Amino acid sequence: MNINEPTENSNVLEASSKIEVDYQLKIKLQSAFNKGLSHFRQQVKAPKKNGHVGYKTKSGGKNYDYVLLEDLIKAIDEGLKDTGLAWYQDCETANGVVRVRTIVTHENGYSKSSSWMEFKTSGNPQDAGSAMTYAKRYSLGTTFGVSSEADDDGQQATKAAPSKTQNGTKRPADRATTDQMTELTKLFKQTSEVTNGSLANVQKYYLGQFNVSNISQLTKLQADEIITVVKRKLNGGNKK
Template sequence: MNISEPTENANVLESRSQIEVDYQLKIKLQSAFNKGLSHFRQQVKAPKKNGHVGYKTKSGGKNYDYVLLEDLIKAIDEGLKDTGLAWYQDCETANGVVRVRTIVTHENGYSKSSSWMEFKTSGNPQDAGSAMTYAKRYSLGTTFGVSSEADDDGQQATKAAPSNRTAQQPAHRNNGTQQNNCQPLPVTKQQATTLNGLFEAMSKAASAPIEAVRNGYLEKLNVSQVNDLMHDGANQLISLVTAQLKKQSEKGNSND
């Protein structure tokens, strides 16, 4: 008689039970994530195409209108209100190749990443900046299903800068081929409000002064105030604090 058999069977059953629990939890988290996306699609408003590109070809001139990255971000952030969703982007450059992906997170800790968007450039800083801008805009737009362009203005990001800026474009704004979007955008008012609420919740959950909690998180990104954060950094902190709040809550429930 093999006396270890009952223990082995018990371990197998326990393992299967844990897999089932994990699967059910994943389904629950994914369902909340999808519900947030559905809410987003119901309230998001299409941004205006304020970007204008004009360039010469052998057959004459061509013009394209598209959504500026800053306007796309504003529209998406407005649409994400009360959905429990947030987002950030990974941005990489190496050997003349730029690539971007968009990560969407839910307050329950569930997240999804888009595939990498890659463009090969000449290696020139201006070309790399143009390609990065286009990649970030295209990745963000396709991830959330928000149209950001009327035509193939990606050609400008990987081949050449526009020959001129059209008169309709405001003088204080750069078009997508002139911006170097490796410079991050600042934190939004909505992000700042969300973070302050999360810091307060963590303060109560950890029984710690809110100043200590806030400063501890902000130091991770080498800033002293929420308003000093950049957009991507703010989204990363939102995801981090949300996940740790979830763990804190689970820990508290297990001690009940």
């Protein structure tokens, strides 16, 4: 045997060595990516909710404020300064369905993509355009963990304030009922199926707006607010 000819074992060792090098490089690139995200979270500022929408319910009318897409983009772009990160979105429209996903890239070449966000529309250009704007905002906000969704205009917040007992101490707000928690669980599951996102991320997103980690920690009013918002989106949330 010619000593200069590679043996089968040497080829295996070379392949194993390459895999190890590639793995170590991936870990290094991912570490820099995560460091950039951490820097972003430290300096990003919550955008103001300059969008307004009102709609009727059985109990009357409700008004909500939300973050406009352009304000969300501005807040995220400012938060990304000096992080080495950037982002862009893939958008598709076909057969009345709009699809959006957000891709976050690092200057070293590493990148991560969100799940596709899909919404069905009536098919006319105006509805498709509104749904696309909504999908862009929702995907961008959830990818970077920046809240952009509907919030009450202060009237509901006033109602949510704990009442006082006769001795002047504050009475704790009533917790969400079993029926509300069951309905929220069902709605979160439906949302994850519609958006192709994980159930855990959907739940974390909505509960995070009230600074709780479990449905059982919600008050009745908070649970009602989330139920209303999620139902509105599932039933054609093509409003900005």
